[in-house]
Amino acid sequence: MTEAEFTCASFYSALHEKRLMGTRCKKCQAAYLPPRQICLKCQSTEMEWVLMKGEGKLVTFSTIAVGTSSMVVEGYDRYRHYCCGIVELDEGLRVSARIVGVDSQNPESIEIGTPMTIEFPEAEGKSSILTFRARQAC
Amino acid sequence: MTRRLNRLAAIVGVGASKFGTFEDKLGRELFADAFLEMMNSIDRGINIKDIEAFYLGSAAPLSFEGQAHLAPIIADQVGLANRPATRVEGACASGGLALREGIIAIASGLYDIVLVGGVEKMTNLPTSEVTDVLAAFSDTPYESRVGITFPGAYALMATAYRHKYGLTDEQLMAVTIKNHQNGALNPKAQFNCSISDIMISRLAKIKEKGQPVPDWSSEMDFLKDLQANPVIAWPLKLFDCSPITDGAACVLLVAEHLAKSFTETPVYVIGSGQASDYSLHGRKDLTTLDGAKEAAHQAYDMAGVRPEDIRMAEVHDCFTIAEIIATEDLGFFRQGEGGRAAEQGLTARHGTKPVNPSGGLKAKGHPVGASGVAQVVEVWQQMRGEAGARQINRDVHLALTHNVGAHGATCVVHIYERR
Numbered sequence: 001m002t003e004a005e006f007t008c009a010s011f012y013s014a015l016h017e018k019r020l021m022g023t024r025c026k027k028c029q030a031a032y033l034p035p036r037q038i039c040l041k042c043q044s045t046e047m048e049w050v051l052m053k054g055e056g057k058l059v060t061f062s063t064i065a066v067g068t069s070s071m072v073v074e075g076y077d078r079y080r081h082y083c084c085g086i087v088e089l090d091e092g093l094r095v096s097a098r099i100v101g102v103d104s105q106n107p108e109s110i111e112i113g114t115p116m117t118i119e120f121p122e123a124e125g126k127s128s129i130l131t132f133r134a135r136q137a138c
Numbered sequence: 139m140t141r142r143l144n145r146l147a148a149i150v151g152v153g154a155s156k157f158g159t160f161e162d163k164l165g166r167e168l169f170a171d172a173f174l175e176m177m178n179s180i181d182r183g184i185n186i187k188d189i190e191a192f193y194l195g196s197a198a199p200l201s202f203e204g205q206a207h208l209a210p211i212i213a214d215q216v217g218l219a220n221r222p223a224t225r226v227e228g229a230c231a232s233g234g235l236a237l238r239e240g241i242i243a244i245a246s247g248l249y250d251i252v253l254v255g256g257v258e259k260m261t262n263l264p265t266s267e268v269t270d271v272l273a274a275f276s277d278t279p280y281e282s283r284v285g286i287t288f289p290g291a292y293a294l295m296a297t298a299y300r301h302k303y304g305l306t307d308e309q310l311m312a313v314t315i316k317n318h319q320n321g322a323l324n325p326k327a328q329f330n331c332s333i334s335d336i337m338i339s340r341l342a343k344i345k346e347k348g349q350p351v352p353d354w355s356s357e358m359d360f361l362k363d364l365q366a367n368p369v370i371a372w373p374l375k376l377f378d379c380s381p382i383t384d385g386a387a388c389v390l391l392v393a394e395h396l397a398k399s400f401t402e403t404p405v406y407v408i409g410s411g412q413a414s415d416y417s418l419h420g421r422k423d424l425t426t427l428d429g430a431k432e433a434a435h436q437a438y439d440m441a442g443v444r445p446e447d448i449r450m451a452e453v454h455d456c457f458t459i460a461e462i463i464a465t466e467d468l469g470f471f472r473q474g475e476g477g478r479a480a481e482q483g484l485t486a487r488h489g490t491k492p493v494n495p496s497g498g499l500k501a502k503g504h505p506v507g508a509s510g511v512a513q514v515v516e517v518w519q520q521m522r523g524e525a526g527a528r529q530i531n532r533d534v535h536l537a538l539t540h541n542v543g544a545h546g547a548t549c550v551v552h553i554y555e556r557r
Binding site: 008012034059060061062063064065066067068069070071072078081082084085086094095096097098107112128129130131 | 265266267269270273277279280281282283284285286287289290293294295296297298301368369370371372373374417418419420424
């Protein structure tokens, strides 16, 4: 089977199919997320896609009151905040993501280090936004 | 390896427009205001015909005012048509990059007299659209797409910093209060007022409307009230953020051997550094900007000076956390100690290390492409003792500017000496 091109489009079509994919250099095994065409360590272009487990922990976050226009369309505003953060995956790579399953109105309750699992939203259109859910009950 | 400029550039004149909201002015017209002030600031004058080239920093004029290809338009506006006019873009570091290009052009020997400017006309758009334009300075498909705004990106750093070093809200507020105190003394500032002035005017309005009067007994009380100072991107609140601003600034650079023919007190740019960095998720440490540290290292090394030698700095305080991190990245304070330093008043105008005597981006305003050049305007005035009521009370012979694009993806640092 030929590999999908190492592009942003391939990354998001995989996400759409409920797979979080990074790229790995076949020569030196360095892994990347978001995907890269060129290995930063050895400059090789011999990449392969690698499936991430989709589990990790919260490195940092913010609850946002004044959002981008796409978030405003989703109904978020200064009375209804959303959470964004950076998640470090078990594989050691970090991604920027939407964070759900936390109390965005009460940021002091959200803890760095919280275990996170990727969530693939069912709603059409939202599936291409990388989202992680806090694992403990909230 | 220490890098050197083949010849130095000297600043012999500066100018800035008023910063604020100007419904009836185009960016080019604000730039003309800055240009006229710059021409008048040159002690021995200049014939405009002698200006050989123009570098303009502007971050997103196409998005903000529907105008691409801005450099020749601005050149024409001020009477410099036919000269090479080049726009440089590095998000909010566009102005600093334009300065660096001007310095390099002079160092190369190609030109002797170069105009460097910056401009942004941001207030035509509603806040929601400005939020989108600024968010696009981050990595669009991987950062903005998940909802990370520009304040959001700095909030991610602030949360990481709080977790690692125990940053307090009061430390962030100390930066706000200090920069507004300075802005109150800067007639060009968008917020030409202290936090106390803002609080008193709010109280007057509340009383006028007959609403319940809040229990604010200090500036800190006011800033801690989420009604007065609402969350933008937690932990950052409204008064942690620089405003949306229209404004322009420019400086005239000449080759060092010509400097004294324009003024007895030129300011020489003796160090210049620039670096870039990964998106936030690509960084190991979110409490520091590696790009700023690298740019600072290059500039210190070129200038042959150390952080402790610097008498004042204009740093890129697009958010309060950014100023705290900047003062550490520049080596003024150890990592994790910038917040305490601000709280102790060390960065106040008469502190041991004055930072942002202009009021900074926070109070002076942040027309993104102009900010890097406006910093130089303040440095020039402070170094020549021309800063009026906000003049630092000791001799400033060495100064520094620190200009950052987006969340640190572009960083520029310059060091100045009065000789």
